[in-house]
Amino acid sequence: MPLLLEAVRNEWTLEKENWLTVWRGEPGFPHHTVYFGGGTPSLCPASALVDLCSIFCSDLAVCGLETDEITVEANPSDLTAEYCRTLLTGGINRLSIGIQSFYDPILQEMRRRHSAQEALDSFYTARMAGFSNISIDLIFGFPNLTLSIWEDTLHRALHLKPEHISAYQLSLEPGLAWAEKQKMLPEEDCAAQYAMLQKILQENGYVQYEISSFSLPGAEARHNSAYWQRIPYLGLGPSAHSFNGHDRYWNKADINHYITGISGKKPVRSYDRLSPYDVFNELIMLGLRTAKGMDLQAFREKAGDRNHTRLLEQATPFLQLGKLKKEGDRLAIPLHNLFTADSIIRDCLLLPE
Secondary structure (H helix, E strand, O other): HHHHHHHHHHHHHHHHHHHHHHHHHOOOEEEEEEEEEEHHHHHHOOHHHHHHHHEEEEEEEOOOOOOEEEEEEEEEHHOOOOHHHHHHHHHEEEEEEEEOOOOOHHHHHHHOOOOHHHHHHHHHHHHHOOOOOOEEEEEEOOOOOOOHHHHHHHHHHHOOOOEEEEEEEOOOOOOOOOOOHOOOHHHHHEEEEHHHHHHHHHHOOOOOOOOEEEEOOOOOHHHHHHOOOOOEOOOOOOOOOOEEEOOOEOOOOHHHHHHHHHHHOOOOOEEEOOOHHHHHHHHHHHHHOOOOOEEHHHHHHHHHHEEEEHHHHHHHHHHHHOOOEEOOEEEEEHHHHHHHHHHHHHHHOOOOO
């Protein structure tokens, strides 16, 4: 772990001048976020995360860039009172706790390290330590999850009153006991669970602002929202992804290769050079993931009149069926159709002429 953390610090040293230039060039965007995620950062000592946070924030501040949201992803079993207090006093002001479920049989099937009681205890521990901005993750769509269990899960989550809830449908991962297609819940059952999620959270004051994201008013995750606006971001560490405003790239997953590459000042990476049509389609895909939808005028300015017309032509059947809505210069998927967003978005993407 010390070697990995040192490599992350060194990667920032290698990258920071280029990235500070990128961020300073973002008009009207003086506020930045820091997100410790990908894997389980809470396995690291809290003091080490605070040290990294201090380095990032100090360098950003020198350039007049404010850091107003700093998040750590955490496994419930890692969150002690002392750990939380160290994070909070060190400037980390938001936690994302990977609760996933409040049922031990389901957690065991998912091979999670924590129990249902630890999930509850971790939240109360963080709250008592002083965290006023907490997000929790839940998963639906796995085998043996009935509507009644899912409903109870949601009410248990609401009893905690988190500022933010992220809810994801189970995706297949090789090697897990339920990761066989014939054991997955039928799609109609997953759709019913998603509809219940939307209904119950809305009735309890949560606003859905993206396919998987719900928050109390004003508590939207600024970090994640930047992804959907195509704002440049830097990822540090193994497997970390970055977007510099023009291209996307990511570090290789192997930790040893990552450390060796950084120590030799030659990061081991893969690049995705975005074509103009890649950019156009990202604007469609990312915009339609959100409740606000995509800005058609901004798309027209970027993609041109011809591609703007093509997009509206492809969207017309969905508009007629009510699967898309157009209000002024915004094109959006109605909330009740977000469960099928992938198929709608796929049919709206543009092919090069």
